[in-house]
Structures are given as structure tokens and as C-alpha cells.
Amino acid sequence: MAYEKELQVGIEASLSAAKLCQAVRGNIPDRIEKQDRSPVTIADFGSQAIICRALAEAFPNDPVVGEEDATALRSSEMSEQLAQVTEYVKQEIPNVSTEDVTQWIDHGNGEPSQRFWTLDPIDGTKGFLRGDQYAIALALIEEGEVKVGILACPALSLDLAPPLNEEGLLFVAVRGEGTKVRSLKTDEFTAIRVASPDDEEHLRFVESVEVAHGDQSQQSAIAQQAGIKSPSLRMDSQAKYGAVASGAAALYLRLPSPKQPDYRENIWDHAAGVIVAEEAGGRASDMYGKPLDFSVGAKLFQNRGVVVSNGSLHEAVLAALNK
Ligand SMILES: Nc1ncnc2c1ncn2[C@@H]1O[C@H](COP(=O)(O)O)[C@@H](OP(=O)(O)O)[C@H]1O
Ligand SMILES: [Mg+2]
Ligand SMILES: [Mg+2]
Numbered sequence: 001m002a003y004e005k006e007l008q009v010g011i012e013a014s015l016s017a018a019k020l021c022q023a024v025r026g027n028i029p030d031r032i033e034k035q036d037r038s039p040v041t042i043a044d045f046g047s048q049a050i051i052c053r054a055l056a057e058a059f060p061n062d063p064v065v066g067e068e069d070a071t072a073l074r075s076s077e078m079s080e081q082l083a084q085v086t087e088y089v090k091q092e093i094p095n096v097s098t099e100d101v102t103q104w105i106d107h108g109n110g111e112p113s114q115r116f117w118t119l120d121p122i123d124g125t126k127g128f129l130r131g132d133q134y135a136i137a138l139a140l141i142e143e144g145e146v147k148v149g150i151l152a153c154p155a156l157s158l159d160l161a162p163p164l165n166e167e168g169l170l171f172v173a174v175r176g177e178g179t180k181v182r183s184l185k186t187d188e189f190t191a192i193r194v195a196s197p198d199d200e201e202h203l204r205f206v207e208s209v210e211v212a213h214g215d216q217s218q219q220s221a222i223a224q225q226a227g228i229k230s231p232s233l234r235m236d237s238q239a240k241y242g243a244v245a246s247g248a249a250a251l252y253l254r255l256p257s258p259k260q261p262d263y264r265e266n267i268w269d270h271a272a273g274v275i276v277a278e279e280a281g282g283r284a285s286d287m288y289g290k291p292l293d294f295s296v297g298a299k300l301f302q303n304r305g306v307v308v309s310n311g312s313l314h315e316a317v318l319a320a321l322n323k
């Protein structure tokens with residue numbers, strides 16, 4: 001199997017980060033506002049610290065392009081939050097200092113290069129704060145292609161055969177080797193496939209809960225034109241990719257919000273999910289059918305919107321979009 005060490009280190013760190021996130025969510029944390037006014041929590045910081053530490057130790061030459069950074073956390077106004085993050089990290093890694101924690105978080109300030117990791121320590125922070133779905137998303141990118149994806153969804157269970165019906169799922173994909181899933185509680189993996197074209201029951205689509213993160217009226221119209229009759233399943237985070245990869249839904253639509261026409265998607269919001277869906281037999285592209293281009297920096301500057309399908313539905317969706 002390829003990328004064995006990457007998988008072992010990435011999976012172990014993601015499981016540890018998932019434990020931290022669930023521990024923090026036991027008593028819903030405060031919402032901290034970032035400079036761009038989006039939310040972050042002590043769990044986002046703790047998760048990034050744990051995963052960056054593991055990557056720095058095992059792969060010291062690999063840059064990590066992570067969502068968070070520790071600048072604000074180092075300021076005196078946030079000393080209480082930094083102490084809280086450190087306490088939670090200590091439950092996973094004994095004997096850590098606040099300085100260790102901020103240094104590990106800042107290891108995620110790397111730049112994309114020939115080979116690098118991208119990390120979303122909590123994808124769907126708004127879902128996390130609401131008590132809904134969120135994910136820990138880690139991917140390895142080489143020469144612009146996602147090679148490994150590790151997607152932990154601690155609150156996800158799907159109405160499908162075991163282990164997918166258990167709460168807390170871990171999706172893992174390696175390029176050319178398929179996608180597998182396990183419960184967070186057991187270490188046995190099961191291979192998964194997208195919904196087949198004749199699976200009427202799962203001929204439905206997923207989209208974000210957050211109205212501002214897409215164009216829900218266009219998303220419904222396009223899904224209908226592609227032959228989907230049921231209403232959407234709304235779900236936060238890259239858990240949506242897990243839903244398509246395992247056949248719980250046949251389509252995920254994320255079309256640019258009319259209020260933010262210039263928005264560009266972050267690579268960490270998609271890299272792990274894309275390989276999980278593709279290796280399960282699905283297809284991912286932008287709204288014009290262009291493959292998502294992970295070679296141009298920390299954002300998908302060459303793409304607009306995201307369409308992820310079971311493959312068979314893809315052309316009909318693109319045709320509807322480009323009419
Ligand atoms: N206007 C916008 N359009 C699309 N995505 C947006 C957005 N504003 C924020 N996001 C991204 O949407 C992600 C959550 O996805 P979803 O809506 O599918 O749950 C956020 O990730 P974080 O929660 O990691 O910050 C954030 O990066
Ligand atoms: Mg965020
Ligand atoms: Mg995100």
C-alpha cells in the first residue's frame with residue numbers, strides 16, 4: 001500500500017484531534033471572532049496544534065497549509081483561551097506548554113509547494129458551535145494532485161449499513177486505492193462506493209446549512225433539472241463529501257453566493273473531501289466542469305463553485321448549470 005507512514009501518522013493525529021474536539025464540545029465553547037469576522041474556537045486551535053505537531057515530527061520537510069494561526073492567541077487579551085487550549089491538548093499529549101501549543105499551531109503557516117499537507121482543524125466551525133456536523137480534514141498534495149485524504153466526522157452517522165450508521169466516522173482515501181470508512185471507535189475499515197445510477201432512494205443532494213456559503217435557490221433549481229425530486233439534505237462541513245462517497249446522497253452542490261461573487265474556495269475546505277469522493281467512484285469539478293486545481297496556492301483561484309456527484313449524474317448537472 002502506498003503512503004503507509006503518511007496514513008498511519010495522519011490517522012492517529014486526526015483521531016486524537018477528534019477526541020479533543022468532542023471533549024471541548026461537551027460544554028459548548030465560546031465563539032472567538034477572527035479578523036475576517038468568521039468564528040473560531042479553542043477546539044480549532046487545539047486540533048491544529050495536535051495534527052501539526054505529529055506532521056512536524058514525522059515529516060519535518062513537509063509544509064503544512066492550515067487554516068488557523070496563533071498570532072491572536074499569543075496576545076495578552078487571549079491568555080485565558082490559550083491556557084484552555086493548552087489544557088485540552090494536555091489531555092492528548094502530556095507535559096505541553098503554552099509555547100509548544102502556539103509553535104505547533106504556527107507550523108500550519110506553511111506555503112504550498114511540490115509536496116505539502118493542507119489542514120482544516122475544524123471544518124464547519126459554525127456547525128460545531130450549533131451542535132451539528134463538523135469535520136477534521138487533512139490532505140496530502142503532491143504536484144498539485146491530492147494523494148491522501150483523511151476526513152474525521154465525529155458527529156456523523158448515515159442511514160446506511162454498518163459501520164456508516166454508527167456515530168463518528170473516519171473516511172480515508174489514497175489515490176488509486178479507493179476509499180474506506182470506519183467508526184471512530186473501532187479500527188476496522190470497510191470499502192465504500194458512491195450511489196449507483198439506479199439507486200432511487202439516494203437520488204438526493206446535499207448542501208451547506210449556511211445560506212451565505214452558497215446559492216440555495218440555484219442549487220435546488222439545478223438539482224431539479226438534473227432529475228432530483230427530493231429536497232436537499234443540509235449538512236455542515238466536508239461531511240457532505242462523506243455522504244456522497246458512501247452513497248447516502250448522489251450530489252453535493254456549492255454554487256457561488258450572489259452576495260459574494262468573488263469568493264474563492266480554500267483548498268483545506270475541499271482537498272480531503274474531493275479524494276474521498278473520487279476514490280469512491282465519484283466525480284468532483286467546479287460549476288463549469290473544470291477539475292479543482294490544487295496547484296495554484298491556498299485557494300482554488302482557477303475554479304468557481306463546486307459540484308461533487310456519484311459520477312453518473314455529473315454531465316446532467318453541468319448541462320443544467322451551463323444552459
Ligand atoms: N461565502 C462563502 N462561500 C463559500 N464558503 C464559505 C464562505 N464563507 C465561508 N466559507 C467556508 O465554508 C466552510 C464551511 O463549509 P460548510 O458551509 O459546507 O459547512 C468554512 O470553513 P470553516 O468552518 O473551516 O471556517 C469556510 O471556510
Ligand atoms: Mg474558519
Ligand atoms: Mg473549513
Ligand SMILES: [Mg+2]
Pocket residue numbers: 044067120121122123124125
Ligand atoms: Mg476550519
